[in-house]
Amino acid sequence: MEEGSEMRGKYVADISSIREAQERIKSFIHKTPVLSSETLNAVAGRRLFFKCEFFQKGGAFKFRGACNAVLSLDNDQAAKGVVTHSSGNHAAALSLAAKLRGIPAYIVIPESAPKCKVENVVRYGGQVIWSEATMQSRESVASKVLQETGAVLVHPYNDGRIISGQGTISLELLEQAPEIDTLIVPISGGGLISGVALAAKSINPAIRVFAAEPSGANDAAQSKEAGRIITLPETNTIADGLRAFLGDLTWPIVRDLVDDVITVEDKEIIEAMKLCYEILKVAVEPSGAIGLAAVLSDNFKKNRAWKNCNNIGIVLSGGNVDLGKLWDSFKQ
Amino acid sequence: MEEGSEMRGKYVADISSIREAQERIKSFIHKTPVLSSETLNAVAGRRLFFKCEFFQKGGAFKFRGACNAVLSLDNDQAAKGVVTHSSGNHAAALSLAAKLRGIPAYIVIPESAPKCKVENVVRYGGQVIWSEATMQSRESVASKVLQETGAVLVHPYNDGRIISGQGTISLELLEQAPEIDTLIVPISGGGLISGVALAAKSINPAIRVFAAEPSGANDAAQSKEAGRIITLPETNTIADGLRAFLGDLTWPIVRDLVDDVITVEDKEIIEAMKLCYEILKVAVEPSGAIGLAAVLSDNFKKNRAWKNCNNIGIVLSGGNVDLGKLWDSFKQ
DSSP: TTTTGGGTTTTTTTHHHHHHHHHHHHHTSSSOOOOHHHHHHHHHHEEEEHHHHHGGGBTTTTHHHHHHHHSSEEEOHHHTTEEOOOOOHHHHHHHHHHHHHHEEEEEEEESSSSSHHHHHHHTTTTTTEEOSHHHHHHHHHHHHHHHHHOOOOSSSSSSHHHHHHHHHHHHHHHHTTTTEEEEEEEOOOSSSHHHHHHHHHHOTTOOEEEEEEEEOHHHHHHHHHHTTTOOSSOOOOSGGOOOOOOOTTTTTHHHOOOOOEEEEEEHHHHHHHHHHHHHOBOOOHHHHHHHHHHHHHHHTTTTGGGGOOEEEEEEEEEEOOOOHHHHHHHHH | OOTTGGGGTTTTTHHHHHHHHHHHHHHTTOOOEEEEEHHHHHHHHHHHHHHHGGGGGGGBHHHHHHHHHHHOOOOOHHOOEEEEEEEHHHHHHHHHHHHTOOOOOOOOOEEEOOOOHHHHHHHOOEEEEESSHHHHHHHHHHHHHHHOOOOOOOOOOSSSSHHHHHHHHHHHHHHHHHOOOOEEEEEEESSHHHHHHHHHHOOOOEEEEEEEGGGOOOOOHHHHHHHHHHOOOOOOOOOOOOOOOOHHHHHHHHHOOOOOOEEEEEHHHHHHHHHIIIOOBBOOOOHHHHHHHHHHHHHHHHSSGGOOOOOOEEEBBOOOHHHHHHHHHHHO
C-alpha cells in the first residue's frame, strides 16, 4: 500500500507535500541533532529522544514552515513580500526566510512579545509593525498591511505550506531514532503537531502522537473533548508561544491524528526548563520544554496508553528565552 | 611515514595511546555533536566549529580521560578504588567512571567548588572529602586518603591515561569537520590541550593549536614565554576550572605542540557565555566558553597566524554552571 495512502488528499497537507517540502528546504535548514540523557531516562522510566529544534535557524522549528512557504511562492508573488502576525518565533523565521530570498517581510508583533524574539525579527531584517496583544488586533493590523503592500499573508499555522514544512521534523527524527513508538509535541495553533502527526503516521501508522498543552491555555484539550474547535476568552500561561487556538485547517488533523492531549501546569513547565538547562545543558523556552513536562507529568502516567510508551520522541521546539525571565521563573 | 611518528614515545601519550583510549571508552562516552552558527561565523569573520563537550556524560570532556583511566586498571588495582582532588568536573567524571566499573571513588573537593559540580559528584556516587581551596591542601588531603584506602590516585591532568582519553576529542572532531585548520582549546593543567594537540598534529601536522587562558590565571602564557613551568601565588578569574598549573607530564607537550596562548579577560568570557546561551542555545560554564572568547578577542586578531585561521574548531569543554551565578555575571 502506498505510504500514508489513507491520509492523502484528505487534509491540507500529506506525506507527499511534506516530502516535497523537505526537498525544497533541506539545503537551508539545520538537520537538528537528537539528544539523550541516561539521567532523564531514569527520571522518566522511559527512553527519551529529544529532537532539538531550538537549534534550528532562528532558534525554533518555525523556520521549516516559513522557509517552505517563502520558497513555494512564484516570482511575482514573492516580489511584493510576505506578511504575518506572530508572538515571535514564526515572525523571526519568516524574516529570515524572506531575507534568504531577498524579499521584504512585514511582521505584526503584539506588544506582549518577549524582547529576545523581537530582537530576532530585527536581526533577520523583518520590518516590525506593532499591534495590541489580542488575536483580533493582530489580525486586523495584519490585514491592513496586506492591503497596503500587496504582500502575501503567511499564517503562522493555518496554512498547508507551513504544516508541510513542520512535518519534515518527523522525517528526520524517525530516521535518527526509528525505535520511537510515541511522539510528544507542543500544541498551540496546531501547525507543528499536524505536520508531525501526518508524516509520522504515514511512515508508521502504529505510532502514538500526544499533544502537550498548558492547562492555562487548554483549548486543544477542550476541542478534542467537544469534537469541535473551542476558543477561550483568555489564556494564562508562562508558555507565550502556546496561546493560539486551532485553525480550520489544523483542526481536522488534530481531531483525527492526535491520540490525546496532555495538559500540564506552569510549574511543571518551569521544572522541565530547569532539567533542560541543568541536565541536557540546553536553553529551551517554556513553550519548547512543555513536551518534557508532559512526559514527567502525572497526567501522562494516568493515560491508558502510558504503559506501552517505551521509546518517546519529544520535540523541544524553541529556545528563545530571555535569561533574566528564566532565572526569575526558577526562583518562584 | 607512520602517523605521528615524530611524536611517538617522546611524551607520556601519543597517537597510539589515544587510539587505544578511543577503543576502550567508545561504548561508554557520548560522541558529542559539532554545532555551527552563521550568526557567530559573521561575528568572528571565520567559520567556527563548536565541539560540544558540555554534552559529554557528567557535563564535561573530563569523562573521556577518567573513563580511560578507570578502565585501564587491572582488577586488583581497581578493587581498592580511585581517589582524586578536583574543582569539580574531573571529580564527577571519575565518580561516574568508577560507578560504571563498580568500584569506590574518593573525591577531595575544595570548599570553593561550585555547588552544581559537587552535586554531580554526589549524583554519581562519589564519596566527598572536603579540603581547603589551595592546591597544597587539596594534594595533602588526597595523599592522606590514598594511604588510608590503598586506592589509586587519578590525577586530573598530569597522567598519560587522562591525556590519552582527552585526545579522543580530536579523533572525533577532525572526522566531523576535516576542514578545520585551527583548534582553540581551554588550558588549565594542560591535560585537555595535550591530548587534543597530540592527536590533531599526528593526523594533520599543519594544524594550529591555540590555548585559551584567563588573564587572571595566565601561568601557561608565562610558562611558554619563560620556557619553563611558572606557577602563580594566586589566581583570579570567573573560570573556576582554569586555575590549575601545568604538570611535569603536560608541560613538554604544551611547550612543543601548542602554537600560542591567547589570554582573555573575564568580561570577554562572560560575553562568550552569553553568546553561547543566546545564539547557540547551550549552557556553557565560564571555563567552557573561553575558546569562543579567545576567537573573538583582540589578542587573537593581533596574532600573526590569525589571517590564516579560516576554519576554527573550538572545544566548548563543560556546561556545569549554576544558573543563578550565570545570571549574576550577566548583570555585572
